[in-house]
Amino acid sequence: MDFINGFVTLANFVIVPGLAYGAQLALGALGVTLIYGILRFSNFAHGDTMAFGTTMTILITWAMQAAGIGFGVLPTALLALPFGIALTALLVLGTDRAVYRFYRVQKAAPVILVIVSMGVMFVMNGLTRFIIGVEEVNFADGGRFIVTAREFRDMTGLQEGLAIRTTQVITLITAAIAVAALFWFLGRTRTGKSMRAFSDNEDLALLSGISPERVVAVTWIITAALATTAGTLYGLDKSFKVFTYFQLLLPIFASAIVGGLGSPLGAIAGGFVIAFSEVTVTYAWRRVLTYWLPDDLAPSGLVQLMSTDYKFAVSFGILIIVLLFRPTGLFRGKVI
Amino acid sequence: MMRLNLRNLALFGVVGLLLVITGLTQSWNVALTILNMGLISAIMALGVNMQWGYAGLFNIGVMGFVALGGLAAVLIAMPPVPAAWTAGGLGVVAGLLLGAATIAGAVQVWKRMAPGRLRVAAMLAVLVAGFWLYRMVIDPATAAVEAVNPALEGYLGGLGLPILLAWPVGGLLAAGAAWLIGKAALGLRSDYLAIATLGIAEIIIAILKNEDWLARGVKNVVGIPRPVPYEVDLQRSPGFVEWARGWGTDPVAASSVVVKLAYAALFIVVLLALIWLFEKALKSPWGRMMRAIRDNEVAAGAMGKDVTRRHLQVFILGSAVLGVAGAMMTTLDGQLTPGSYQPLRFTFLVWVMVIVGGSGNNWGAVLGGFLIWWLWVMVEPIGHWLMQLITWGMAEGWLRTHLLDAAAHMRMLTMGLVLLFVLRFSPRGLIPEK
């Protein structure tokens, strides 16, 4: 029974990756939940917004790298991020003006907006692929590991190593900053409070003199920031491929719904719930259990509940269960 | 019913014209391939149209039901693999029954026990225990099945029945899945339903891709039996060769065309039968009630109509049609390739068909099916041709190469734009519901 080694294995393969993935999903889910709470529709184009944002960041990163600008041990992409956000904000504001505003003025049913967002999704997807192609792109630079598995083993003398990649730590820190900034904005600033009021009771907000167009514009800008950040962090951590973001849409929506659509806190909680579920259900527990259980109970099989191909199936399983038993989600979001 | 006026006839005429032009400019083979896939797309659009147009259900799990139809083709028509059955067949069946029993047991526990922590604990206990038992029984069985001649078989095979039987069976399979999903998800808000159906489709396709013992997973099942003759058989038959020569064509090309025409004939029969059925249903009291519910759900509910049950009926019927189309598609392909089912992309295409054609109108859905499928196929060559034209005067360089490459990505962009334009400027579609 070797608790520490087992724990280190768990940390290396489950806890640390789960935290990083959870942070990425949380940021993505925050964007979805904001749009749902304020604009009142499920934005299926969010995944491809993330792809577009990451593409912009990548292009600027390349330009910076070519110009010799670097960020030392941190990835240059972090420097490029603000510009990527600005460009993405332009795109989503333009899309709102050209596409969504028409239906908002008409007070169209939410399902129409969802179908429209599917159209926007494909246009954005095509646009992004046009700009950057379909190949895999690796744009992370700077130091790769904060501590490698071997360094860890040397430091601690343990049998198992724990590798912590720079991108994972950056993901967590950046996500934490983004979330803190968002909550400060929503809770303390006049504009942020007006957005919450608008989400809470639109008619009363209008009566109070809150300008709907301003709220909508700020919402899109914040969404662009969240989407670009989430996409860039994910791309730094793994790699960038347009198709992947398309697929991330599903766990992101699962996270937002599980946490409670319309609740920012829920989006964050949901992100981690989904991330950890995906990782733990598809992880082969054999090694950890071998460390933790007495020798005669050690498992012979892989002890993998489901193969990694079923990763998305896990998100959906959880989503369906939540929808059946508690549709408002963990944090009682809105059900419009 | 579609008004039999000049405009609507002209629209269908345009489709015919497009196919003829394709035949003349590219080849008759290409034109007929488009026609056949167009027929299948039209049937899929019919199914989706029933769910959306009659009941306002936003189902984006289309691909899952289509995949189930494809599975039916394999399960019905492929010959069984006796060695696999002896190796693990019994274990697999037992495992599946166990799994079903576990779920049924959990449902019973939920229904019969009083609400509270004990009920939750009991249900979880049933599920966990059942899951472990299921895995203990089925894992060795599936491993044994997959070990039997993995290169060519490695699965249980099918029933060896005529392939045409797979078409209605595909419909039944899809209907069954729709019943399960509908029971669970139909009370939900429309975008929740959409996400739920998308999830189910993903799960179905994931199962098809991974459970090799069922349908060989990503190793694909090839050589699915056909309802029409093989080209090589035609080419070898002296009667056919003579007939082809009599027409002045080379037998090889002629055989290909004839086979495709044979499929087309079969598909047209199915399509017409379905349209006739749907039109009859529309005009029946059932159809009128469906439309009443759709037009004013609250009022209909207040009048005592069981809205959810009606929605379930429509959901099942529409999904059954999708299953039939899926079986037809796999028959046409002659193989089951789970990797080719990309849930969101093809689903989206079918939705564009329904909306462009005219949601709520059966003939509109059919028209949309043909038009959009033709467009989907032709965007790439047309786009390529367009790009050649645009970059004709350009110097060699990054922009030129990039633009030429871009033609390949035009499809999605074009379809997205088509959908957005139609939704904005002509939301009722080409053939609006009367």
Next chain:
Amino acid sequence: MAEPFLIGDGMTGGYGAVDILHDCTIAVEKGEIAVIVGPNGAGKSTAMKAVFGMLPLRSGAVRLNGEDITRLSPQDRVARGMAFVPQTNNIFTSMTVEENLEMGAFLRRDDISGTMEQVYELFPILRDKRRQAAGELSGGQRQQVAVGRALMTRPTVLMLDEPTAGVSPIVMDELFDRIIEVARTGISILMVEQNARQALEIAHKGYVLVQGANRFTDTGQALLADPEVRRSFLGG
């Protein structure tokens, strides 16, 4: 007759093709309480909404302090000093009491702490619960939040749509007391009420509407004493 402070003069209109109001006139003087009563479906709330600009008028006018405001949108009328408390959904349930008051003063750019103090003086219980989510309060307390929110713009006219709907009699008395206090500070009150008797008791002016038209118009006391009014609407 001197021009009233706020008057909806001869209003005729409806939401669609059918008119709900027929030449209806509602007016209130500065610092006074005017009450609109009548049977269900009489168009009471509609009349008040018309004064606030939420109903398109086919004929008639609305004048505030002599100025014709018929063309102004509700938001513009808020900027002019009118405040409106809807019957339902009149608070931001997910926000704290204090945030609700802040949102009420959204249009103001100056320091609102003075006004907030005044609201807390008027409704002391809100001070205790200022950091609590408004949706967690009882029915009567929520109404106080709703009225407080409306008062944050320092309006000259406060319009209330059935403020005592669904509250207990004790809470209703308390609410009416508060409304009288608000009127004493110089704010005109225009109120639609279902509890006609209690409302007319505190009213300077009463309007009894039937089917969108004025039936009886007099002081509150006079209406209460009128036998015909008592028989038809006050239960004898």
